[in-house]
Amino acid sequence: MRQRSLTALALVAAVAVGTAGCTVERHWGGSTNTAGSGKAKIGLVTKTDTNPYFVELRNSASAAAKANGADFSALAGQFDGDNDGQVRAIENLTQQGVNTILITPSSSTGVLKAIKDARDAGILVIALDTATEPPDAVDATFATDNFAAGQQQGAYVKAALGGTDPKLLMVDGTAGSSVDTERHGGFLKGIGLTDASPEIKGHTAANGDQSLAQQGMENLLQRTTDINAVYSMNEPMGRGAYAALKARGLTGQVVMGSIDGGCEGVQNVKDGLYATTVMQFPKKMAEQGVLAAVQYAKTGKKPAGFVNTGSAVITDKPMPGVPSQNTAWGLQNCWGGTK
Numbered sequence: 001m002r003q004r005s006l007t008a009l010a011l012v013a014a015v016a017v018g019t020a021g022c023t024v025e026r027h028w029g030g031s032t033n034t035a036g037s038g039k040a041k042i043g044l045v046t047k048t049d050t051n052p053y054f055v056e057l058r059n060s061a062s063a064a065a066k067a068n069g070a071d072f073s074a075l076a077g078q079f080d081g082d083n084d085g086q087v088r089a090i091e092n093l094t095q096q097g098v099n100t101i102l103i104t105p106s107s108s109t110g111v112l113k114a115i116k117d118a119r120d121a122g123i124l125v126i127a128l129d130t131a132t133e134p135p136d137a138v139d140a141t142f143a144t145d146n147f148a149a150g151q152q153q154g155a156y157v158k159a160a161l162g163g164t165d166p167k168l169l170m171v172d173g174t175a176g177s178s179v180d181t182e183r184h185g186g187f188l189k190g191i192g193l194t195d196a197s198p199e200i201k202g203h204t205a206a207n208g209d210q211s212l213a214q215q216g217m218e219n220l221l222q223r224t225t226d227i228n229a230v231y232s233m234n235e236p237m238g239r240g241a242y243a244a245l246k247a248r249g250l251t252g253q254v255v256m257g258s259i260d261g262g263c264e265g266v267q268n269v270k271d272g273l274y275a276t277t278v279m280q281f282p283k284k285m286a287e288q289g290v291l292a293a294v295q296y297a298k299t300g301k302k303p304a305g306f307v308n309t310g311s312a313v314i315t316d317k318p319m320p321g322v323p324s325q326n327t328a329w330g331l332q333n334c335w336g337g338t339k
Helices: 008-019 052-067 083-096 112-120 146-160 178-191 210-223 235-247 263-271 282-299 327-333
Strands: 023-026 041-046 071-076 100-103 124-128 140-143 168-172 200-205 229-232 255-260 276-279 305-308 312-314
Touching: 041 052, 041 083, 041 282, 052 071, 052 282, 071 083, 083 100, 083 112, 100 112, 100 282, 112 124, 124 282, 140 282, 146 178, 146 229, 146 255, 146 276, 146 312, 168 178, 168 210, 168 235, 178 229, 200 210, 210 235, 229 235, 235 255, 235 263, 255 263, 263 276, 263 327, 276 327, 312 327
Parallel strands: 041 071, 041 100, 100 124, 124 140, 140 305, 168 200, 168 229, 229 255, 255 276
Antiparallel strands: 023 071, 276 312
């Protein structure tokens, strides 16, 4: 993270938040702004500050805020699933006087009370990447249609199997999260299976973590190596699964898909670690969230509903009936939207 000068008040706040388990990045002091004042004061809360996806989202939001003359602060949980850390972050930002909070909730339900308190205080709350349950717990959501992204991955894997029945292992994310549930369900629809299908030979939950995915896949492969397909919920877990498959000499017999579309993930597809990834566009989410915050600060007008920021299949082995882009396009557009 780039070095930034901090006011004495922000430094005190940073120490306080750090002891509570959140990461902080600030561009402003502690003055209060309200909707209609003309000055957007934006707080971003991500699931973690280490996952490359959320780093890109944070950096894009920071750049968009700077370009639009908005004050900006970023906080994060310590790990994917750190609901308490996100609640503390929302409370901290509310005390700091932001007029918009952008959040990628680790739990779709666990932050609802904190979000309600923020909205009751007049703060615009926008979910990025991950919807809340219910969706109207926030003012609006700018995100990937995760079910559709999973369905795209499943359709590709099915087509790549060429009519052969799948023998599938599934590497899921954080159990119970809406992103995990939607991508998992979408993939099964795309490949033509259900959770009860005998073609599913095993699954493991890895919380988005590469090491946990490798360990989980190693455990699954101790039970069976008679597989030809792997679902991975995101690219770090895809890399972990690949490492376990490679150690067993199984990479040549498996079609694996993933979702994220980061530059490293697209390079993974180009290098043959997995056959496809479905690209998301976090830069779009961040930029649209910041623009909505700027408008709210100027006019008091709030966005509403779900805005799908899109997804695209990336592969160098296109399949009939599955629209896709190649890795050259993917490396030009990874996480940044089309140019």
